[in-house]
Amino acid sequence: MHFDLTDLRLFIHIAEAPSLTQGARKAFISPAAASMRIKALEAQLNSHLFYRDSKGVELTEAGQRLFKHARLVMRQVGYLKAEFTEYGTDSAGHIRIFANTTAVTEFLPEVLAGFLAQRPGVTIDLQERLSRDIVRGVLDGSSDMGIIAGPVTAAGLEVLHFSTDKLVLVSPNDHELTQYPSLTLRQTLSFHHVGLHEGSTLQAFVREQAEKLGVNLLWRIQLSSFESICRMVEAGVGIGVIPESAALRHSRTMNLTIIPLDEPWAIRERSILIRQLDALPGCIRALIAVMTQHCS
Template structure:
């Protein structure tokens, strides 16, 4: 069975009019053309849809049934057109983001708060992922965009730089390392560390660096946020490697000292990953513009 949406809309116009002529006029067709299309529609359904006489038209039982379905179908078509008209703007749509730990916990909440407050029709699914899973997710279309820190090896993706991420060592005031200006990762391994939960991108990254040194990262406790990590460090439970943005913020209210890490990987470029920027919905492109314009401060 094959029929055009235009024929269903014509049928609705005729069913809601006192005559075929007036229904045809609403559809911008001649009466003869409208009559031919209705006959073709009856042929598709293999049943009579209209009674025609000198007084006008009247729906058959099959016509009443078709009218019910035709109205539902055309309503859904109108909804679809409306939804995709909004989808092309930045005022509506659903955005899926895969991001690293720092992005999820440090700067994205503030950026998204302002962005979403201005766009009530936009929803966001934000998921914390490891860097390799972020790249894979953007490549296979599981996410609209990814946010990572550090070098990116991703053929077929657009890499959009938007800020710089610096890792520092946080220690409690009075700690033996607090007076140092610079430290290597190896120098910190003699002390117990406070780390993020398993599965966090930062912990995974640090473990890789420690493994390259042939050392061991001694984790005394693992927590779910940088604030909790900093509170443990302030209490003297251990030391921890955290983003400078988190360290500077929490050191305003906690007794912490920040020591520079003398490692080439300590300064990392933050990047947005997409498959094709111009093909993204308007809401996603607007969020990327917001991120690039409001560089997170470190």
């Protein structure tokens, strides 16, 4: 069975559109030519790949299987091209990263700034995603690497531990909870919380821990950054659960009290997820090395 890379690339464009016309436009061919190529691909595989209607196209079960493999094939082709670029093995290429909230807002900006400054031929697409989407993205090839916190169960992936952080509670200095040397989440349930926006990995994680206790946290306001959370906490709006690294940094300029959380889930192991380290292009391996050194 022979696969044409042009056909696989076209198939991916249509699946992601999801429209034959839009997919053909992205592939720089006419809709008629695109339709002929997809029909030929379906005939070769003896399977229908799309459901077609007036609203566009939708992947069939066979199409979903091909989509998963096609993205991995094209990702590997991209890696192959990157290995033979004129800039060298680690000085050029494109890296897509799916990461959790803490990584995106806390330590990655500093790491990536230094990394990119030394490698003008490298570009990076950084996206904040939920943990399950990070794992799925690396597995199906839609992301080159993932950055996640907490336990990871992902067969088929390499998990590279690179640092440890923990979650703490931040409160105003005059809050009644400051009398305790440490707290459980249950002890905070009667107080208003300040948290991150919906869709953030940390927000989903903290909500999940509260749901395990059979309750919902009292969210006073939800914001886009740990700095904003700390400013609200300092003003007396509520209390917040954030990474200790962020709490320590903002406590240098704000009047905050940091209280340890006496919870087993408060310890957060940070890990890099990849499919196969040896198969990655030099620029991704170089970034992993920089991250490991920076955060150790």
